[in-house]
Amino acid sequence: MPKLVLSSDLQRFTAADREIEVSASSFPELVAELLERYPSLTEETIRRQSLAIDGMIIHTPMLERFRENSELVFVARIAGG
């Protein structure tokens, strides 16, 4: 199952869970799974993050699919100059 790493600013919504296994195989499934698992988390909060999938940081991951052993990390969006 894909592994999701939660940054410490998200952990306040996730009862301090830091690293979890998820059954989602796509981004929409991941959002649904997280919202069900963590009631204080909102879709807006999730969508303001980028998602790194196996090292690739994806700003708008709406259509992304994961592999069985994917490593997922939410990352704050950063603007450059």
Next chain:
Amino acid sequence: MSAPMKKCHVSATVNGEPREFLCEPTQVLSDILRNDLDLTGTKEGCTTGDCGACSVMLDGALVCSCLVLAAEVEGSEIETVEGVAKDGVLHPVQEKLLEHAALQCGICTPGIVVAAKALLEQNPDPSEEETRYWLAGNLCRCTGYDKIIRAVMDAGAAMRGE
């Protein structure tokens, strides 16, 4: 409230050609060059004489054209960046700036071209320090000046036949 200002009639030689224009007494040369004579190669970065992007030659002297009243150039000879390349041939300063990749955004480049050409006409073999001090009035925010200084010194070498 101001009444419309009466304009002054001015004749001058610009890049070897006789030109005439009308200007308000408060207008500066860079404004007239850019907006009346269509010579927009002369840039305005500050209009207070601090950035050097508007450098031109006025009767053989290197000046910031934003500090010169247009009404005062009657009878003068002016050379702008547009007059530096002659007969379709670049000046060595222009050649070397390109060769050394000594411009990034390029907004300071016209002023650098005019100022560096003036330097090499006065001092065909400037040291690095002399080159740096001569160009200290031409601000560049992109390059850190390294490649500009090298290009100008290299242009000097080319002009000396080295």
Next chain:
Amino acid sequence: MTSDMKVKTQFRHVGTRPVRPDGLDKVTGRAQYGADRNLQGQVYGHIVRSPHAHARIKSIDFSAAEKLPGVVATMSAADLPEPGDRLIPGAEVEMKLKNVSPVIMARDKVLYHSQAVAAVAATSPRIAAEAAALVKVEYEVLPHVLDMHAALADDAPLLHEDNFTVGMDPPPEKPSNVSVYVAMAKGDVEQGFAEADIVLERTVTLPMCHQAYIEPHACVAKVDENGKVDIWCTTQGQFMVRVLTAEVTGIPQKDIKVTPSEIGGGFGGKTTVYIEPVAAVLAKKAGRPVKIVMSREEVFRASGPVSDSETRVKIGVKKDGTITAIDSDMLMNTGAYSASAMFAGVLFGTAPYKCENIRSIGREVLTNKPRVWAYRAPGAPQALTAVECVVNELAAELGMDPIDLRLQNAVEEGDIPLYGVPFQPVGLKECLEKVKEHPNYQVPLGPNQGRGVACAFWINAGMQSSASIHVAPDGGISVQTGNPDIGGSRASMALMAAEVLGVPVETVRPAVMDTDSIGYCDGTGGSRTTLATGGAVIQAAEKLVEELRRRAAASWQVDIEDVAWLDGKAVERCGIGIDELIEGSSPIKDGAKVLTLAELAATAGNTGGPLTAVASLHAHNAAPAFAVNACDVEVDPETGRTTVLRYTCAQDVGKAIHPAYVEGQLQGGAVQGIGWALNEEYLWDENGVLDNAGLLDYRIPVASDLPMIDTIIVEEPNIMHPFGVRGVGEAPICPPVPAVTTAVNNAAGILLYDLPLSPPKVLAAIDERD
């Protein structure tokens, strides 16, 4: 996802240094920048600005201004839609429209001196300025706050009564001047400090500064009878201008075309709009084109300067040099509206180090100063400067070379930074080693001289890009993108296209298109253009090669697989493997058919029509940059003036497409950082009026201030990019600020962390030392 990418390592064009295609126009004065275009019937806009740092706008009376002969239009925020809570795409992250729109035109309140409150258009710049002075704005002056600590006080004047700090848990019950709070952590910092033999804590402040691009913001807008808007302007992103103008004015994007001029510097400062929506509204009201050129003074007072910051950093280290804990707490000034780059500061300040125990906190503070905006690696210098200065002090205490201490703790492949994504191969260690070996690092120091070292990180952006390639009937190649060329990107696009197509780079004409003429491109920023737009160019060129092979195959009545593309020619394989042909291990068979690009182009009409290829992508393959700088200075103990003696910068750029322009990025960033460390700062009077709003008193480095800036290009390929590109432009500004700071402190024997280290401050510190 990453393993199937094949990164090219052998190049024929990439890595060479051709003259840039736009160079001739730029050395002869022909290139047209923002203020260089005038339109028939054009009038001139002038913006009315607030004389107060904080005030309620009670009324705006245009009657006297409108009576002045020559005035053709006036406007204020009343002409713009209410922003409400609308979220809009910002430069690279989403923003609230209410943090953008009032910077264009204030609504209800002004929150900083020189904020725009109204505008007029008139037949000459002089009349427009006179008319602006006749606009009567009635204000109710409110108490203002400039200093971050003062803004944090319980009784501080509130900038926004509806500002409840985002990111607090639980959410605050009272509004405050803290717009955003963020806390990130990994490991256990307390445990980490307990393991340390030495713990050192310092507070480092950086001043508010400005990108100080030499070209002021400038635009000209016209609106036709059908309401179609045409904008010419200097910008880092024409598509960004389109969306922001649409959002601020309510004019739909489909009615707006934006043509980017050449751009005279930006460094992040031109990734937003200030005047374009005003010009569009005035042009619509006047029925004539409106040109607006900001003065240098307006640029300093009313564009987006750079956050001042206060960063407290505590680092623990073992006797053997292992960093055991880093604790960082930063205050970042965002000015009047939330827009700072605090997240980057919080996340990236510790990124060069393996350290297991990190805590990083940030608070973004609202003050009555202009809303800040991006400047090269936004947010990172404010955090990294503090970390790097402390690391330098620790090295001295341990008796270690500062590069050796960093080598011992430097991240490498597999390490996980605070932002959570494991590093792929990175070149930090190689940068450190190269700087250590450089002759500059071996020079013995004399009296009053000091050396400083620092390293830095920037994440680099990918984002969206489009490119199209067209082939002329004689084989000429036109490469089109939508990214303004701010530092030589046309040359890089031409090189990458030439590489894939196998043609001389001189036959490639790269062009920057308007918003009607190319697919969407995010702006030139975030060090993304060579990576992402270059990636689109590579993809389009690959598609074109496939099409050329197909055309050749059709001409020869063979299968496309029987055609290889070699050195700009279609070649019949005759059974030889494509790889062997490309590598040259097998020669082309005698008698094999060949068609050159020019021949294929000449007959394109008979083989399927014009040759053209388009690619669009959302690049997810950005990879971080690491940089290392070393700097020697001499401080005059009589005056406190610092002279930079030697400067060395190394950076891992992945692959340098045009090495001369890569060196230029390193050199330019280094000098901007030197300026920030030594001289540049916004100086305010007690009324919140900027005291040094000109290039004489806001002094950026000039040629005579500097030595040559030596560069070392390290190329650890980005394994996710076809050519190994990482992105270059941002990281270079980070290391110079701490490297210079440490060097000055070492040279003068002082401990001064209140930047800039300007002569009066250094002299005072020397006097205190004695």
